Amino acid sequence: MAAIKMQAVGSKPRATLTVNADVRRLIGELLVPRIERLQKILCTRMLAEPQQEANTGDWWPDYSLYSQLHKMTDMHGLYYLTQSVLKGLPDELQAIVCKLRDFMHQRELKLQLHGRYRLAQSLIKDLINYINCCNRMCSKQLQQRRLHCERAESKDTQARVCLKIFDERCFLQLHKRMSSLKHFLLNICDLFEVEQLPLLPALEPVESMLVEPTPIRT
Known part of the structure; x- marks a missing residue:
């Protein structure tokens, strides 16, 4: 029977829900690639470029993205990359x-336990709404x-400065x-773990069925 377990992460206990191997495998196959693609966006940096012209009204520095x-x-490119990462994620969740x-x-x-699993479902549905908001x-x-x-x-x-600030x-x-x-997404991956099946009882040793041959008397 499924159960909830408590694991300690540092000084804070973490609750996990046990599921079968199929559910855990599906979570890993769908969410891990998404997390890796999100990391590409998070590694992007906005760097200020040196101003070439001095004494101009365009006092706000120019920016360029680097990763x-x-x-x-x-x-523009970063928005398209983000939309491609988010595309299809609500359906997978x-x-x-x-x-x-x-x-x-x-x-x-x-x-x-049923209430805790229902709460996990509700949290995933809230995450779907969050992703839809990010898309919009x-x-x-x-x-x-x-x-x-x-x-x-x-x-x-003024229009150029407004664009840079935007x-x-x-x-x-x-x-x-x-x-x-x-x-x-990382929290969802950490929330579920594969249930531990009960161990089979140890089998008693079976006596040998071989019978030693009886010596023939002459």
């Missing part, structure tokens, strides 16, 4: 919820950035959201 894991150098629901139906869980944020900010770029093409100093603010917000999402 050793991808070739995106502007916010929903598949985990369905698999977990099937596991609960197969096991006769006590009322207290990327689409909205990408549309707003296009408008800022159109205004900045007019060589207006990029800096959106980069920090995007980095914070993706960092939170990565930790949420």
Whole structure:
């Protein structure tokens, strides 16, 4: 029967829920690649470029994106990379919820344990809503950035400064959201562990069925 276990991580106990190997394998196969792709976004850095012209009204420094894991150098590319990472993730989390629901139906869980598994399902559904909000944020900010770029093409100093400030603010917000999402996915991976099947009783030694041959008397 499934049970909940407490594990100590440092000084803080951590509760884990036991599931069968199929559920745990599905979680690892779906979420681990997503976590690795999120790490590519989190490794991106926004670096200020040295100003070439002095005594100009464009006092805000120019920025460029840099990462050793991808070739995106502007916010447009980073938004597209983020949307590609988030694409399909809600469906994968929903598949985990369905698999977990099937596991609960197969096991006769006590009322207290049943509530904890239902709470885990609810947390995953909340994470799906969070990802959908991140997708909407990327689409909205990408549309707003296009408008800022159109205004900045007019060589207006104020428009260029507004674009740089907008990029800096959106980069920090995007980095914070993706960092939170990565930790949420890691927590889901750590929440479930494979249940330990009971050991089979040791078999008693079987006496040899061989009979020593009786010597023939002459």
